[in-house]
Amino acid sequence: MEEKCVRCGGEAAYPIRALEVRTLHVRSIGGEKRVQALGDEKHGAVCEACARKQLALSLDPVRAAKPQLLTFGAVIAAGILIGAATLLFVKESRQVFLLLGIAALVCGGLGIYDALRKAKEKAAALRALPEAEALEEAAWDVYTAEVPKKEDVNDLTYIPVNEKTLRRKNGDLMVLYRLLPEIAVEAWKRLHAEEGTKGDETDDPPHRDV
Numbered sequence: 646m647e648e649k650c651v652r653c654g655g656e657a658a659y660p661i662r663a664l665e666v667r668t669l670h671v672r673s674i675g676g677e678k679r680v681q682a683l684g685d686e687k688h689g690a691v692c693e694a695c696a697r698k699q700l701a702l703s704l705d706p707v708r709a710a711k712p713q714l715l716t717f718g719a720v721i722a723a724g725i726l727i728g729a730a731t732l733l734f735v736k737e738s739r740q741v742f743l744l745l746g747i748a749a750l751v752c753g754g755l756g757i758y759d760a761l762r763k764a765k766e767k768a769a770a771l772r773a774l775p776e777a778e779a780l781e782e783a784a785w786d787v788y789t790a791e792v793p794k795k796e797d798v799n800d801l802t803y804i805p806v807n808e809k810t811l812r813r814k815n816g817d818l819m820v821l822y823r824l825l826p827e828i829a830v831e832a833w834k835r836l837h838a839e840e841g842t843k844g845d846e847t848d849d850p851p852h853r854d855v
């Protein structure tokens with residue numbers, strides 16, 4: 646069973662295995678609560694060209710963050726517009742509208758700052774990796790960008806099933822993939838249960854529990 650590239654249908658170069666996480670956000674008086682469950686394991690692949698293109702994009706923070714920059718830029722423009730319109734046309738309760746405009750400016754500014762910071766951090770982290778590993782990370786980004794992020798009311802996120810993930814403790818999984826504590830434990834068990842049942846794993850540790 647040969648998987649094709651999830652983005653362009655090209656020849657697979659990076660096989661991907663991903664454990665799906667379903668998160669339901671429940672809003673109540675006490676704040677927001679999350680209900681989480683693990684889904685199926687998904688299989689896919691990404692081709693060499695798409696991985697390389699993604700890596701080049703991620704190494705260029707401004708270009709990588711462009712969609713967010715445009716969005717928050719629009720928020721800033723709206724803030725300026727509200728402010729200008731208020732000063733020109735509104736005679737009463739100006740303060741309310743001006744505050745609204747200022748809020749939009751602050752929100753847009755913070756959004757741009759945060760998007761650029763994240764993109765820069767990501768670029769620096771990728772630059773620190775050997776190219777082969779950076780390409781694997783980029784392939785994962787291509788995969789997660791293409792697969793569904795919602796199913797009904799649930800948010801879908803994905804945990805990469807690879808050696809790097811297998812080496813992580815469940816506390817790390819919890820932080821990295823925003824898992825609830827009990828789901829992180831379950832995910833860890835799921836990931837490691839597969840490790841034992843997989844037939845093509847020849848370099849298993851010598852002691853193996855049955």
Ligand SMILES: [Zn+2]
Nearest residue numbers: 650653692695
């Ligand atoms: Zn491709």
